[in-house]
Amino acid sequence: MSRCLFLGMFFSFFFISCQPKKKEVILQSIPVSAPFGRVAVKTPDFSNLNKYYITNFNAVPGDKKANTQAIKLAIEKARENGGGTIVIPKGEWMTGKIHLKSNINLHLEKGAVLLFSDAPEDYLPPVHTTWEGLECFNYSPLIYAYECKNIAITGQGTLKAEMGTWRKWFDRPPGHMNSLKRLYNMAAKDVPVEQRQMVNDSSNFRPQFIQFNRSENILLDSITITHSPFWVIHPYLSKNVTIKNVKVFAHGHNNDGVDPEMSQHILIENCVFDQGDDAIAVKSGRNQDAWKLNTPSKDIVIKNCKIINGHQLLAIGSELSGGVENIYMSNCEVAENAKLNHLLFIKTNERRGGYVKNIYMDSIQAGKIDAGVLGIETDVLYQWRDLVPTYERRLTLIDGIYMNKIHAKNVEFLSRILGQEEKPVKNVRLTEVASDSIRKEKHIHQNVDNFNQN
Template identity: 60%
Template sequence: MSKRILFLSFLSIFALSFSRKTETIKIKAIKVQTPFNMPAVKYPDFTGVKRFSIVDFGAVLGDKIKNSKAIAAAIDQANRENGGIVVVPEGQWLTGKIQLKSNVNLHLNRGAVLLFSEDPNDYLPAVHSSWEGMECYNYAPLIYAYQCKNIAITGEGEVKAKMEIWKTWFARPKAHMESIKRLYNLAAAYSPIEDRQMVNDTAHLRPQFIQFNRCENVLLEGITITNSPFWTIHPYLSKNVVIRKLKVYAHGHNNDGVDPEMSENVLIEDCVFDQGDDAIAIKSGRNPEGWRLKTPSKNIVIRNCLVKNGHQLVAIGSELSGGIENVLVENCEVNDGAKLNHLIFIKTNERMGGYVRNIYAKNINAGKIDLGILGIETNVLYQWKDLVPTVEVRLTPISNIVLDNVKAREVKFISRILGEKTLPVKNVSLKNVSAEKVTESEDIHQNVVAFTSKK
């Protein structure tokens, strides 16, 4: 063979190899118009990257064999190749915990169901997580990502939690209360996280369904989420999170839809929430945890969402010791049959400290609300009131709350604001906020400075 032919053959092989090369992960950004200064929200784009079917790694259809190892192997391979889409085909696939890695998109095809085991042992060993605003080692979230960058969960399929065991943990017997009391005291003493081991026979601290822990550039799009042991979606100490076009149904205890905690640059849009607790609850750590980590939740936009059920459209707190600022809620709707307490509820207590400022809500419609449109309360302690004493008093400054064009069919009140005498709530503005029927009083206020209301 001549040198010319050899050279041309080499060029052909090189060209074919180059043509088969997969794309690298791109980073896109969404610029959102807000009344505060907010950078564009970044998220990963996996268009054109290599795909890895879990079947090729040994996954088996059905509800008998757990596919945890096969899914983990596919994730490992995608991560090793610096980016890939792990594909879950149509059908039901039983699994235990799934741990994502950087540059990986877990993609569920239409008709695919990832069915998560109810066996707590499938979520061990314990991982660095949190419980109600306090860091600890606990059961792994059903889908967990820790210190990852450029990750996604996408598709038209479903992730579903089996609840046979978890639902028996909804109760809070004495042993459980003693465990969370121990965790509270460990946090108050600034104990190392490694010393806060909360997995035992009686603590029963349920794991979150999906937790992005200390992650950056996260996309969660298109899937259906059914049931959850605890909080459903938990972006924790994360930056640049896009959550869109989800259908979330979870009616167990503490089943919030999304809980952004100590996270920034978060966009939640075009989602449907049907919850047993708050649709969205923004948090930033409990007591010393928020003071220690010093990371507020900020630059959070919630738009074009529908709430079919839930305690609040948006709750802020009560875990807010790191501070919460720059939140916009717009163009959302709440079904008339929803069991809603408030549209916007800001809650704190004398132990939290932190701050709340620059909260905006506009263009929201709701049916009957059990309580009212806006609630602000500064003495919300729930089970903690008698469980543990106040270690240190830190009040929460609350200011710059703006509602515009918010309507409901029936409420007990338009606004109820219960501030502290020594630290009143400041600068609350309601414009075109109304209900067709108010059964008690439009405004119930204590210790509020600079409140305005214009119809």
């Protein structure tokens, strides 16, 4: 070997070995115990990555256009460098939509408020999303991630939605109902999603606040969310989702707190929910769309949360056509004067199919409940009963509901289970489930096999 060649190889090796290693997101696996086994949830850690302040990208308080562009540019710059933390400083920052990318943490410092516009045009062009379990192209969620890995929203700041326009859309005007029928029929007939364009002058399909769509390794930590056009936090076809120390206040129409849908390996802990709808609603798609996607929601653990108000503490359905299994809620507190219908409510109908199995709830204390501790209904169709036809009839298997150490001060009933004669609800066990007073009947049951209370 020549001396020149040797020196060239030496210096090349020295140069390469001295290059700084590219910083990367660190993935941590959090093991969580549940009655159905341990759930390992991967969560991203961004402490190793650089920070990008939006003020360095010409963000200006009160300037919606400048702030929207600054956040976008900061995300692009961080992505070019392998990822990073986008910092929202103290103050109120008006913005339009935010589209997260892989390896990005949106971080709100204490005292920071991201105020999201209620102008529908700020959420265009349409994106691949959903409406009540049906896939379509609609207004972008206010914060949206599509096919991303390693993403987070953290910090002690607030995400807040302006509600002027969205509040007007709550009433579901006739044009909205016609668009609902059109989308339902397109999904039933397997019209390609790209052709299901639902942005027009009368659809008025409100966007979700936060949607993680087909994404994985997701963290929400310590933020406050105030108001929402539609569902607040929506993990959709996603895996490894951690939601902790989050406070949600949203009392508009369809303002569920968290809607895991066809998503798996989820931990929700130490959160506070003050909702106009369900606190947590586990879903898995609707009808033909979900049968085709064939992805259940499963391995979900919810613990140490507080519920101020909500329709249900934990709801399952009615969009559950992909199946729901292995759900565990434990040690959650319901405020003394909470407005609540049920602690656990499972709802479906003859169009859904799918299944519900291995649902566990324990160590819950509540005051007065408008309905009861457990409700299961298999003929819930709401406005859809007469709006659209049943294209294919599929009943839902419900098997394995276990409630332990549940106490409520005043209820209408402990359990109301209305199963189908063709497919009864199976294997329901209530252990140490009681109420100080019951306004009607203790148990109201139709078509239930193997119900036990002790």
